[in-house]
Amino acid sequence: MVKVENSKNIALSDSIINLDHGDPTAYEEYWRKMGDRCTVTIRGWDLMSYFSDVNNLCWFLEPELAEAIKELHGAVGNAATEDRYIVVGTGSTQLCQAAVHALSSLAGSHPVSVVAAAPFYSTYVEETTYVRSGMYKWEGDAWGFDKKGPYIELVTSPNNPDGTIRETVVNRPEDDEGKVIHDFAYYWPHYTPITRRQDHDIMLFTFSKITGHAGSRIGWALVKDKEVAKKMVEYIIVNSIGVSKESQIRAAKILKVLKENCESESDNFFEYGREIMRNRWEKLREVVKESDVFALPKYPEAYCNFFGKTLESYPAFAWLGTKEETDLVSDLRRQKVMSRAGERCGSDKKHVRVSMLSREDVFNVFLERLANMKAH
């Protein structure tokens, strides 16, 4: 039997633990260790205007955030930032909708089909359906999608929920009607080897999944085409008249420290984050191995340009499967573990998505409960 550390938190021992959301509280301790270096102080009269830079196409983007974003991508080598517009959003959630909106409004006919290869991020379904727009229509799984007319494919790589490396699956080189939005929320060295510098037309990133600062609601898009960037900015203006300046200033400061620490021996955040993830994945794989019931995907190793060595993947979510004919999300719920149903991700009842980014004590309680689950 694998040794699972008992939770020191008595209060947790009987409570429901929520691993449905990917609330990224795992990295709190790192930021504590950084002490004052990431502290921001905002005076009463700072940041009052709607405007950050009237000469920028994205006039609500704080220049120091733009700078920090470019420097971080430069240091990590995961995405090209030259000759691109940076659009800031209230999380990449708002940006994904802004991008779908922008591409749709530039399309020749409506509704534009929106697809993603299953299993996909379940929130894409909600994001593209909740306002019942006449401009675009969620068409589900991109595998086997063959509808005529303009379409948008959402490509998440590493994929949420299953951690795999993804490319587009709808390929129609013969026409100009297909557009792709690349969601690179998890394309950072603590989760996956950085194998290339991405340079796609629309690339989405989110502060929350890099550093763990989900509460700030900051995301950004790197956009090649000026018209698309302009339409995205228009969307965000009508949707929320820009993005919190306080969050932007704080994200800028934290990303700057993150970048500086990329060159540090002892304080490299990605090294720290990778260790946490490796440790959790090893423990989880042990529990799964000891059980007769569960299964996890395997990921190929790859050479990481950032770390300069061959490394494994440690995704932010575990895509947990069961070998039995059962409803896994309900089985876990009975053990007081909330997870996201595979069906919501375009998959089946035998899979769930489980966050790997909780606080350590919560993660350990999850392992205990999983280890105690018996075959039916």
Add this chain to the structure above:
Amino acid sequence: MVKVENSKNIALSDSIINLDHGDPTAYEEYWRKMGDRCTVTIRGWDLMSYFSDVNNLCWFLEPELAEAIKELHGAVGNAATEDRYIVVGTGSTQLCQAAVHALSSLAGSHPVSVVAAAPFYSTYVEETTYVRSGMYKWEGDAWGFDKKGPYIELVTSPNNPDGTIRETVVNRPEDDEGKVIHDFAYYWPHYTPITRRQDHDIMLFTFSKITGHAGSRIGWALVKDKEVAKKMVEYIIVNSIGVSKESQIRAAKILKVLKENCESESDNFFEYGREIMRNRWEKLREVVKESDVFALPKYPEAYCNFFGKTLESYPAFAWLGTKEETDLVSDLRRQKVMSRAGERCGSDKKHVRVSMLSREDVFNVFLERLANMKAH
């Protein structure tokens, strides 16, 4: 000839001034005077989670912001907060869309008509049309609206753009299909006498127009019905997974100081704001009086419960009219003054909306240019 102070800012003398947006930078000096009292310090490991209070229906609302909102409304006496849900939003812009979405999703048939009495806030048109939702449809001017079926009336009081006190104008007591969203962005004592404690079903407020902190993107809704509040929260979750915590914490601090100062002889913000607005309105009325061309609305005096005396209204926007047959927005543009066209507000070419909330030097340049405009 009325004496108009010359701008001390040489750089401004020839530049375009933008009074189209209501960028509320007029109050910066007050917050400077408050010194450290409104300074917030946020450490690197603070506010990382998506969640603010898992036991609250609006789980992304910071408890200290909720507290500050209730205390401020209590001190000002402009709105009832008991037995209501507080929903926080990325500005009242996001909340208005959340409310339209919520009411529409609870309606018996679709699309739900959305109307506002002209002249109306031009952004309502964009907010209710840009996603081309099948759930609701902008039907324009509420005066004369007689379409069958469910509808939502947006009531802004004091009104944006024209500063008048508003009630609903579509009255259909015979059925249950009409819903009202009250936008009270400007129902604060520096702009208008507080004549009653409002207690409508859905009331929207925005941080930006009270204190001038537009960059924070914080608004809130006071909502009576639990189902409506729940649907609004759902909208905000899909739209942006909550609202910046940094902005919420800062808004809480500033609103708390605002409330404390309500009892101060020397530092009362509303007294300060009212003085700025009175001064600007008097100067503007002088310029308009001296011209043969322009006109401004007149507002009745009323007893203000907050100040305990009879007072005038000093709206945040001037609804400037011309007596000539001309396109006023273009005439002003030729003088390098950007304003919002009356036509965008459901009115005519002879009216424009001009922000009264700019920095002092910009306002003075506006007066100079207006004073120099001759009859055609």
